[in-house]
Amino acid sequence: MQPLQGHDPRSIGPYRLLGRLGAGGMGQVYLAADREGRVLALKVVHPALAHDEGFRSRFRHEVAATRQISGPWVAAVLDADPDAPAPWLATEYVAGPSLDRAVAGAGPLPAATAHLLAGGLARALAVVHGADVVHRDVKPSNVLLADRPRLIDFGISRAADAPDLPATGVVFGTPAFMSPEQVAGDEVGPASDMFSMGAVVVHALTGAGPFGEGTPLVLLRRIADEEPHLDALPPVLREPITACLVKNPADRPTAAELAVLLDPLPPPPSSGWLPAPVMALSPAADGAGEDRTRVEGTRQLPVPAPVRAAGAAAARIGRRALLVGAGAVAVGLGAGALAYAVTANRRPETVSATAPASVGSGPRALWSIQPPGPVEALAVRAGTLYAVLGDALHALDAATGATRWVAQGAGGYIDASGVTHRGLALGDGFALLETNGAVAAIDTDDGAQRWAATPEAGTVLTALVGAEMTAARSTVCITLAGSLHAVDARTGVRRWRYDVPATNGPGAAFRFAASPVVAGSTAYVTWGSNVTALDVGSGRVRWQFGSGADTTASIAVADGTVYMAIYTGPLVALDAGTGAPRWEAPVGSRGAAAGALTRAIVPAGDLVFVRGDDQRIHALDITSGRPRWAQPDPTVDGAAADVGPVLDAGLVYCGAGNGRLYAMDAALGVRRWEYAGPSGRVAALAAENGTVYVGGSARIEALASAGA
Numbered sequence: 001m002q003p004l005q006g007h008d009p010r011s012i013g014p015y016r017l018l019g020r021l022g023a024g025g026m027g028q029v030y031l032a033a034d035r036e037g038r039v040l041a042l043k044v045v046h047p048a049l050a051h052d053e054g055f056r057s058r059f060r061h062e063v064a065a066t067r068q069i070s071g072p073w074v075a076a077v078l079d080a081d082p083d084a085p086a087p088w089l090a091t092e093y094v095a096g097p098s099l100d101r102a103v104a105g106a107g108p109l110p111a112a113t114a115h116l117l118a119g120g121l122a123r124a125l126a127v128v129h130g131a132d133v134v135h136r137d138v139k140p141s142n143v144l145l146a147d148r149p150r151l152i153d154f155g156i157s158r159a160a161d162a163p164d165l166p167a168t169g170v171v172f173g174t175p176a177f178m179s180p181e182q183v184a185g186d187e188v189g190p191a192s193d194m195f196s197m198g199a200v201v202v203h204a205l206t207g208a209g210p211f212g213e214g215t216p217l218v219l220l221r222r223i224a225d226e227e228p229h230l231d232a233l234p235p236v237l238r239e240p241i242t243a244c245l246v247k248n249p250a251d252r253p254t255a256a257e258l259a260v261l262l263d264p265l266p267p268p269p270s271s272g273w274l275p276a277p278v279m280a281l282s283p284a285a286d287g288a289g290e291d292r293t294r295v296e297g298t299r300q301l302p303v304p305a306p307v308r309a310a311g312a313a314a315a316r317i318g319r320r321a322l323l324v325g326a327g328a329v330a331v332g333l334g335a336g337a338l339a340y341a342v343t344a345n346r347r348p349e350t351v352s353a354t355a356p357a358s359v360g361s362g363p364r365a366l367w368s369i370q371p372p373g374p375v376e377a378l379a380v381r382a383g384t385l386y387a388v389l390g391d392a393l394h395a396l397d398a399a400t401g402a403t404r405w406v407a408q409g410a411g412g413y414i415d416a417s418g419v420t421h422r423g424l425a426l427g428d429g430f431a432l433l434e435t436n437g438a439v440a441a442i443d444t445d446d447g448a449q450r451w452a453a454t455p456e457a458g459t460v461l462t463a464l465v466g467a468e469m470t471a472a473r474s475t476v477c478i479t480l481a482g483s484l485h486a487v488d489a490r491t492g493v494r495r496w497r498y499d500v501p502a503t504n505g506p507g508a509a510f511r512f513a514a515s516p517v518v519a520g521s522t523a524y525v526t527w528g529s530n531v532t533a534l535d536v537g538s539g540r541v542r543w544q545f546g547s548g549a550d551t552t553a554s555i556a557v558a559d560g561t562v563y564m565a566i567y568t569g570p571l572v573a574l575d576a577g578t579g580a581p582r583w584e585a586p587v588g589s590r591g592a593a594a595g596a597l598t599r600a601i602v603p604a605g606d607l608v609f610v611r612g613d614d615q616r617i618h619a620l621d622i623t624s625g626r627p628r629w630a631q632p633d634p635t636v637d638g639a640a641a642d643v644g645p646v647l648d649a650g651l652v653y654c655g656a657g658n659g660r661l662y663a664m665d666a667a668l669g670v671r672r673w674e675y676a677g678p679s680g681r682v683a684a685l686a687a688e689n690g691t692v693y694v695g696g697s698a699r700i701e702a703l704a705s706a707g708a
Contacts, residue, residue, distance in 0.1 A: 427471030451492030588612025629669025655682025
C-alpha cells in the first residue's frame with residue numbers, strides 16, 4: 001500500500017481512505033475503512049469516464065447486477081454510488097497477490113495447487129453465472145490468492161470499455177484469455193467465461209497461455225483457428241480443461257458441471273494451499289500491490305455470503321448451487337441407499353458461558369459463549385438451545401448458555417475439497433443432526449443416539465448433495481439426492497422410498513429431491529420447481545404440481561396451504577389437499593446469487609414471511625398474496641437479509657453478512673432495532689419467548705429483545 005498523495009481525497013462517501021492500493025483502467029483503487037473500522041477496497045472512476053453519461057448508465061447497470069453476487073470465492077461488491085460526482089465502487093478487501101503476480105514472481109503453480117485453483121474458480125463462476133452475470137474478463141490479474149482463490153471485477157470493467165449495453169459487435173477482453181466468440185465480436189455468455197477460465201488454469205500451470213505468446217493479433221488468430229497446447233497439463237486436469245477450451249460454446253461445460261468434473265480436489269497440506277514461494281509474495285512480506293497489513297483501528301471486513309438455510313456457513317458452496325444447470329451430471333442413489341447403524345455417542349469439547357458486554361439501547365445481552373467450532377445451525381425449544389458446531393450437536397441451557405450435553409454426528413462423506421454440509425431438525429423428544437449426508441437421531445433428554453442413517457458404501461454421494469430432513473411424531477422424512485425416504489422415528493427402520501421424477505426433460509437422468517415437509521398424514525417433497533404430496537403411511541402419491549422444470553424451490557405447509565418459493569421466481573400458494581393453485585406473488589427482483597437457493601418460509605397468523613431474491617424479508621397476506629411490507633431497506637446503511645426470517649413475540653428477525661441483526665415489527669414492517677455484536681457474520685438465528693439467539697463466526701449470543 002502506498003500513502004495517500006496530496007491531491008487524493010481523505011474520504012469518499014461514508015468511507016475513510018487509508019492509502020493507495022493501485023490503479024487500473026477504470027481509475028484509482030484505495031484501501032478504505034468504514035465507520036466501524038472494517039477495511040475494504042474502494043475504486044474511484046477516472047474523471048474522463050465520470051463525465052461520460054453513457055459510462056454512468058453502463059456502470060449503474062453493472063453495479064445493480066453484480067451486487068447480487070457474494071460468497072467465499074468472489075470479492076463481493078459491498079457498496080457503490082454511480083451518481084456521485086466521481087462514481088465509486090466498494091468491494092471486499094482480499095489480502096493476497098494476484099495470480100499473474102504469483103506466476104511471474106514464483107513460477108508456475110504445482111499441479112495440486114492448480115487443481116485447487118480450478119475448483120475454486122469453477123465455484124466462483126457458478127455463483128456469478130447463477131446471478132445472470134457474465135464476467136467477460138476472466139484473466140490472471142482478476143484472480144487473487146488468499147485463504148482461497150477469489151475472482152474479482154466480475155462485469156464491472158465492461159462499463160468502462162463497452163460503448164453500448166448489448167453484448168454483440170464489441171471485442172472486449174484480454175487477448176491471451178479471450179474466447180473465440182469474443183474474438184469474432186459475437187454475443188458472449190457464460191460459456192465464454194469457461195473458455196477464459198481454462199486459459200487461466202493453463203497459465204497457472206505453465207506460465208503461458210494455451211495459445212503461447214505473441215502480439216495481440218497473433219494470439220487472437222490462434223484462438224480463432226488453432227488448437228490449444230495442453231501437453232503440459234497433468235492427467236487429472238487435462239480432460240476438464242480441454243472441455244473448457246473447445247471452440248463451440250455449446251460444447252463447453254457449465255461452471256457447475258466443471259466443479260463436479262474437477263472433484264475430488266486434492267487435500268491441501270497443513271501449511272496451506274499455496275506453496276511457500278507464493279506465500280512469500282504476499283503483501284505482508286513485500287508491501288507492494290494489495291496490502292495485507294492491518295491498519296491501526298481497523299479490522300477485516302466480513303464477506304456478505306449467500307445462505308442456504310439457517311446456519312449455513314459462508315465458507316462452503318451450496319450443494320444446489322453446483323447442481324442447478326448441471327443436468328448432464330447424474331447424481332443419484334441406488335436401491336437401498338440408506339444403511340442403518342447405531343454408533344457410539346462420543347463427547348466432544350463443551351463450551352462455557354461468559355459475562356456479556358453491554359449492548360446499550362436495543363436488545364439486552366444475556367450471555368455469550370465462544371464455541372469450539374463454527375456455528376452451522378441453531379434451533380430452540382422449551383428452554384433448550386440446540387447448536388450444530390462442526391460435527392457435533394450441543395444442547396445448551398437457553399437461559400444461561402451452560403452445556404447440558406453434546407452428541408456426535410454419524411460421519412457422512414467428505415470429499416477431498418473439504419466441502420461440508422450440516423443440518424438440524426427437531427422432533428418430538430429427539431433431534432436430527434445431518435452431517436455430510438448422514439443423519440443421526442439424538443434423544444433430547446440426554447444426548448444419546450437412537451439410530452443413524454448413513455450413505456451406503458460406494459454410493460455416489462458427497463457433501464454437495466447432503467441430506468435434508470423433517471421430523472413428525474412417528475415418522476422422519478429424509479431426502480438424499482433423487483429420493484425421499486420415510487423412516488420410523490423411533491428405530492430408524494425405513495418404511496418406504498419415493499424416487500422423484502427427473503427434471504430437465506423426458507428421459508433425463510437428473511433427479512434432486514429437497515425440502516421435505518410432513519403435515520398431518522401427508523409428506524411433501526420438491527423436485528426442481530415442482531412438489532409432490534404423498535401419503536405419509538404408504539408413500540402413495542396424492543398429487544403433483546409443477547411443470548417439470550429444474551429451478552429449485554423451498555416449501556412450508558400451514559393451515560391447509562402449501563407455500564412454495566421458487567428460486568428467482570414467485571411465492572406460490574397451493575391447496576394442501578389437492579395441489580390446486582390459490583395465488584402467486586413476486587418476492588423481490590430476479591437474480592439472486594446461486595448460493596441463496598434455500599429460502600425460509602414462515603406462515604404465521606394472517607401473514608406469510610419469506611426471504612426474497614432481493615435480500616429482503618417479504619410479508620404477504622396469507623389469503624390473497626397481497627404484499628404488506630418488505631424490509632430491511634438496502635438503501636438504508638446497506639441492510640440485507642441473508643439469514644431468516646425468524647418470528648417470535650411479534651417481531652421478525654433477519655441477519656446479514658455484515659454482522660448486523662435486524663428486528664422488524666411483524667405486522668407493520670417497521671424496524672424496531674438493529675444490533676452489531678462481537679459474533680461477526682450472522683450465520684444462524686433462533687428465537688423463543690422474547691429472546692433471540694445469534695450464531696456468528698466466533699460466538700453465540702443470547703439477547704433479550706427490546707419490543708418483544
